[in-house]
Amino acid sequence: MELRDYWDLITIILLSIILDLLILLYPDNLFRKVLGLAFVLFFPGYAFITALFPERKELDNIERLALSFGLSIAIVPLIGLALNYTPWGIRLTPILVSLTAFNILFSIAGIYRRASAVNPWIPGISLERIKEELEWEKSSRLDKALTVVLIIAILSSIATLGYVITHPKPGEKFTEFYILGPGGKAADYPTELFAGENGTVIIGIVNHEYRNVTYYVQIWLVNLTYDSSTNQTHIHSMYLMDTLNVTLPPVPVNVEGNWTPQWETNYTFSIEKPGRWQLWFLLFKDDLPELPPAPADGNYAETEARNLILEAINGTIQSLKLNVNVR
Template identity: 75%
Template sequence: MNLRDYWDLITIIALSLLLDILIAFYPDSLLRKALGLAFVLFFPGYVFITALFPEKKELDNLERLALSLGLSIAIVPLIGLLLNYTPWGIRLIPILVSLTIFNVIFALVAIYRRANAINPWIPRISIEKIKEELEWEQSSRLDKALTVILVIAIITSIGTLAYVVTHPRAGEKFTEFYILGPEGKADDYPTELFVGENGTVILGIANHEYRNVTYHVEIWLVNLTYDFETNRTIIHNMYLMDYFNVTLPHKPVDLESNWTPQWEMNYTFNIDKPGKWQLWFLLFKDERPPLPEPINGDYVQTNATQRILDAIEGKIQSLKLNIEVREI
């Protein structure tokens, strides 16, 4: 057994294992991204085709290359589909392990099949082999020119694809804005209070805007009703309870690890007026719109009411708690 006859398959096994090491210890390296491209778009199809067709006469080199690329594009989604029905799901580590196992198993099968083939196909890379494959000597000038253009186009396409993979566009820009109950769960909110009784919630913000952002948070106590006859929201009272701001850096979205908060605060409030109220939390990015002067502490007769109307229509990022306040 001459190991040189299996250099391509041994190389794929070694590179697949090397990629695992790079992802574990050097996840941001450029080599990892380059290897990952071949790992997904070439290796699975190549080992599969080589295992199926070990004989030289069965396929020519160009057919093997085309089928390797095409089958890789088919095999990877199928593995992802199977993982979707397992407890591990479609995540980086399960996909990496599954593809590595696939590449290693089929590479070993291909080695066995090639060792037992009568006239095995063994890739040899040389200028003479390339010319022979392209029938260079028998080609006309036009065919040679078209071949050169095709090769340049393929190299350019591979280079473009590599650039796109290694320089991905920024993902969707958004901000997490949420309220949790006092125990840190989306439950047990203080929706029924007595006059002057304290209520506590956890207010959280996470910045996924790909830049530093200064967030301005306004907390409003609002009494409103909806007129179904006129399809209008009528605001009866509107009091500014609190205001603060916080500047946060960008936090990357990590789908592999457990979710962790970026910024949270315990916010305690009390309401000194009985009735059915809505506690609105309005979030503004970078700049806070100017506020007019209230009338006896109530903003209902000012254009500040537009803030709540915009929040109801989804034009302002906001959160709301419905609270019933009773007399003691």
């Protein structure tokens, strides 16, 4: 037998390696998505069937094609299930390596089995072979019409599936908004200060909105009490401490590697008056709400600005709060 008699299995080996390189070097390449569809839904089953049934008489072309898709759909989840019980887990790299190894091993086994076969099955596509497989000459007009409709339906389904996979619906849009202690951890926040003493926190934002966003962070110093009997919040003092802004491009959600920040800044503050205070960080996208004229003493508690804190308490404004006891 000549090398061209194994063109299908050699192609699977080469395309599997090419896909690995594309994912490693060009992860956003469109060809990677198209090739990945065949890599998952066709290659494993085809290599497996070819290794099991190398003789022409064992299966016809239509049966091999159907079993290639069907077995691929069965093999890939089983590989994922096996990976789930390993230290590597179900992640992109282990899945890619496992499927590539499976495709290559069974393609090599298929090459060996075909070379040893008496009357090996060698794939080839021609109009005459397709007619022979479909028994076209012996079919009635109705059978021919149904066959054409079935072929169109199969091709349409494959095209639709390919489009859905290559043009996935965007995931949920959201923004990560957080504050950390001065050491960069969610601990050791400056919650106990003396009057006039500086406290520092780290403000962080990560944009997962699938578009460029200009963020505004309003920082308010608030003194309030909550009356449980009337279920009302009473704002006694409310001072605008600062306003920050930054424009960030969107970044994808990283589910594979370690989480990394996009934008962080150190914010240092001090509170002159003793008491129990709350430092509110309000996040706004694209537009900053207009504030009423600043009162002479700077206390916005009796103005419409108090609604910002009430909305933050109710969760209609994305916000963070730091309780600070000043002595």
